Amino acid sequence: MKITAILSALAAATLVSAGKFHTTQPGKANFVPGAYIIEYKEGISRSNAHDNLKKHAVDYKVRNEYDVFNGAAINVKSDHDGKALAAVPGVKNVWQVEIFSLPKDEKPTKNKNNGGDIEAKSLHHMTGVDVLHKKYKLTGKGIKVGIIDTGVDYKHPAFAAPGATEGCFARFGKNCRVKHGWDFVGDAYDGSNEPKPDSDPMDCQGHGSHVAGIVGGNALNIKTGPKPATPWVGVAPEVTFGAYRIFGCDGNASTDVILAAMEMAFNDGMDIINMSLGGGSSYKENPTAILGEKLIAHGMNLGGAAGNDGSEGVWMVSDTGLGETATAVASFDNVYGMYNTVSYAGVQYPYSPSEATGTTPIALPASATLVPLFDKSGALLDGCDAAAYPADIKGKVVLLLGDFARCGSVGRGGVAKAAGAAGVLIQSVPFGLAGLTGSPGMPMAAIENRAGEAIIAAYKKNPKNAITWSKAPTNNQVEGGGAPSDFSSFGVDGELRSKPDIGAPGGNIYSSYPRAKGSYTLMSGTSMATPYYVGSQALYYQAKKSKPSGADVRRAFKNTATISKNWKSKTYTSAVKQGAGLVNVLNAITATTSISPDRLDLLDTVNFRGVQKITIKNTGKKTETYTLSHVAADALNSYSKGNSWPSAIPVIEADYASVKFSANKVKIPAGKSVKVTLTFKEPKNGDAKHFPLYSGFVIATPSREDSPAVHVPYIGLKGAVRDVPMIDTDVGAPALAYTKANGSVADLDAAVPDFKFSFRNAAPTIQVRYGSHSPDATIRVHDAKTKEFLGFVNSRKWGSAFGATGRMTMLDEYHNLNIRNYDWHGQVFKTADPTATPVVLPAGSYNLVVASQKKLTKGVYPADFEIFELPTVNVSA
CATH class of the missing domain: 3.30.70.80 (Peptidase S8 propeptide/proteinase inhibitor I9)
Incomplete structure (x- = not known):
């Protein structure tokens, strides 16, 4: 043919x-x-x-x-x-x-001296990059990296060509390491208006320049132009950049623009693309993940930010890195960071101001003494109850406990303000410096847990101790430094696949910033961790003198990452949080062993994949003997109280799986492979009704001391994942409301049967709140008398009420409880076929059923669905 x-x-x-x-x-x-x-x-x-x-x-x-x-x-x-x-x-x-959007809570530290020498260098020591720079002379030369972001300030001296005596002054010209790029949107673009593309990807926002600096900026020998407070160097300081601008000076970016940038980066010959973007949790069938997989199959690699939703609990890894061969990058905190400080009883403590407070150092008078808010037993309170505040709190700084389960920082800030407090300090739980939204007009800041304990001890000795505030930031060793960042998102995805994949330094990272905005700054986020991983890949490519497939590179880095323990703990951090661990570039390049696959998904008790096979390959030049072992990591319990919404901070449990090997030692000739069968048993501890996510690492250690051990992470869920709650019944969802003619939504009281709905001006509105993924989230309409199924709701705002859905965040962009309102004006789909034409039902009495398919089920209705029947709605003409 x-x-x-x-x-x-x-x-x-x-x-x-x-x-x-x-x-x-x-x-x-x-x-x-x-x-x-x-x-x-x-x-x-x-x-x-x-x-x-x-x-x-x-x-x-x-x-x-x-x-x-x-x-x-x-x-x-x-x-x-x-x-x-x-x-x-x-x-x-x-x-x-x-x-x-750009990932949330990634804002620069605005000060003139925000880069200490220890801070600038410590992150490379954490990953072995310092050795690769000095001993191996690796710089990423010859490797092309595409930055899909807010653009890059290509005239910044940190991006000048090696050996240049002056920076780049013409776009993509002499002395420029930014050799490719495009502005897809224009300065005024916000994601919803018409893009105005041009050829100049100059960064006016800042995020992209900071990201590019982490990949490969070089501020060690700047002779002209703005100089940093302390010289610093990116991971791969001789890479060639492509700058693909998809954000305006403020605002957001639309999916179609992101896809166009990804394809242009591929066509320009980029070896790796960095995508430090923000997206909600979902399944892997989203456009950016699909294109990412295709590009990886065509030889380009991709790093995507795992997201900064660590405060939201499990199931929250962002879209872009969800592809089967893409890499979702978690964040680890740098050991040091630049912070303004507060002094109490003569001891200085770093603080992190709330968003509402801003970046200007807090300046309260010396008369504003400090008062911890205690209960009758002497325990620190969260400050959510107005009655707990003493009458003499006016004009004082109140110290509160950072448990945000009840009212959050906005609520407690409002309560403290109403009580007359001059300011609020919040002790982070369990450690670190919590991110606060805060309350306008109320100076608020987070302090470390250890700082809170020390302040309380000093207060008990002398309640009249003075409290003073610094006028400029200083370099501070950070509580939790070297461990996974508190803000970094937890996995897994909706199919219990292991995500994130790996971690990299992302907390307290000093890098370049647009010259018009100060040239250098400190930022934190998985947006900073992702370029660190991408730069690491550039060093790997250069060292191997080849460009291996995306899957092979990811495996090399995951196999050799440094498995992290919790800060000041003897237990290992869950793979749900750290993936395979902190990237160790030196190990990745020098290892002579690999393990495939690079992750083991054990699924849940019902679908338990307890027997797994791994392939160990000896890529060295001599026969090697490997010893197999296993270390368990923390189990995460997000439903310990029978709650329907996952806990913001999962409870850590000692629920450990056991592993048996078909051989505890294997001898592998050079260039050969051996298959080993692993037999897992679920943890004996842990309540299956609470769905703990357990994890750990299987390790192969060579007998030679000069070759690093390699490992593969595993994750499983004890219990039936099909029973994990999807609708947040804790807040009364699902519920009925009505949408007025002007589009606003009004809640109903309990007397729903007596309310007369109208498809025109009082449309029945179904309020749902998804706390976990569902392969098919539906709202079904039945005739109230005959019980006949009439179809699926079609909402004017949200479209058809069926299909896969990811997890919602606790709060929406306006910091209100995140509720999805399906306004129903009578249209239904007779079948779950989005290509069909919806029909309009007449006035009448209807029963609405919220039915969400349970995870890892075949989707047989009603057996495989979580079902909630709402009260009858009577719709008048």
Whole structure:
């Protein structure tokens, strides 16, 4: 058969089944109206797809076209929605164009001397990069790294070419290490308005320049231009950069722009792309993850930020790194950091101000003495109850306990302000410096746990001790330094796959910043950890004098990472938090052993994969003997109180699995491999009703001392993951409300049966709040009298109420309880087919059922669903 005939047959075959429309995820209400991303089926060309759209009378304007992704982003000008687009022949997947943000809580420390010598150098000592720079002379030379971010200040002297006596003054010109790039959006772009692209990716926001500096900035020998307080160097200081700007000076970026930047980076020959982006939890079937997998298959590697949602508990790793071969990077804290300080009883303690307080050093008068808020037993209170404050608190600084389970920093700040306090110090729990939102008009700051204990002890000796505030930041050893960052997101994903993959230094990182904004600053986040990992890959490529596949590189780094213990603890941090551990670049490059696969997903008790096989390969030049061992890590219990919403801080338990090896020692000739069978047993401890996530590491240690040990992490869940709560019943969800004609949502009282709804001006509104992933989150409509199933709710705001959904965050972007309101104006889908045409039901009496498919089930209704029946709604004409 001729090639043309084969292609024709393939194209014809792909037109048989309808495509899939993926509705917007909970927690991602921000999307561009009328804008969609379309992925074509295999064998469908761009011209075929456009012909098919025109044949189905779709009036549209192209936003972006994609080659590797095989699709397009379009603005639809006709009445066609995502469901209709998915019905067009040749369409495989359709998504709304969503709006991404920079990861939350990543703000610069604004001061002139924010880079201590110890701080600038300590992170490279943590990872072996300092040895690679000095002994091996590795710099990343010849490796291309794409920064998909806010752009890069390419004229910054930290990005000048090696040996240059002056910086880069012309875009991509002489002395520039930023050799490629594009501005996809323009300064005024915020994610929702029209992009105004041009060829200049200059950074006016700052995030991208900081990220690029971590990958490969060099401020050791700056002779002209702004100089840092302390010389510093990035991980790979001779890489070549591509700067792909997807954010304006403020605001967000849309999915279609991100995909375009990813493809341009590939076409420009980037070896690795850095994606320090913020996204909510989801399944791996999202556009950026899908394209990422395709690019990795074509030879480019990718690092994605795991996210800064550590305060949200489990199930929260961000979208971009969820691909099967992509890398989701967690953050570890640098040992040192620059902070303003507060002194009490003559001892100085670092503090982290709330967002509402801002970055200006707190300045309270000497008369503002400190008072811890104790209960009757002498224990520190959280400050949520107004009655607990003494009458003489006015004008004083109150010390509170940092347990945010009840009212958060906004609530307690408001209570303290109303009581007349002059300021608030919050003792972090369990350690570190907590991130606070805070209350406007109330100076608030977090202090370390050890600082709180010391202040309380000093207060008990002398309640009249003076409290003073520094005027500038100083270098401080950080509580928790060297361990996983408190803000770094926990895994796993909705299919119990092990994410994040690995960790890197991301807390308290000093790097470049736009010259117009001070040139250098300190920032923290998984956005900082990701470029550290990406720079590490550049050193690896240079050392190996090759560009191995993405899967091989990730395995090399995961196998050789440093397994971390909790700060000042004898137990190992859960792999749900640290992945395989802290990146150790020296080990990755010098190791002569590998283990495949690079993770073991044991799943849950019902689907337990207790028998696993690993392959150990000796890549050295001599026969080697390996000893196999196992270390268990902390188990994380997020449902210890029978709660339906996962705990913000999981309870650490000693629920340890056991492992037996088919051979405890193996002898492997040079260049050969051996398979070893592992037999796991679930932990004896731990209540299966609370779904503890247990984990650990299987280790192969060579007899030679000059070759590092290698390991692979495993994660499992004790209990049935199908029974993990998906709807947050603790706050009364699901519940009924109504949407007014102006679009505002009003809550109902208990007398729901007596309320008269109207599809026009009092639309029934179903309030849901997802605390975990569901493969199919549905809202079903039944006739109240006959109980006949009439269809699935179609909401004007949220679309069809079925399909996969990720976890929601505790609070929305306005710091209110995050609730998703499905406004129902009578439209339903008769079947769970987004390509069908919805029908409109008349006035009548209906029963609404919130039914969410349980994880790792086949989706048989009702057996495989968590079901909540809402009261009958009576809809008038």
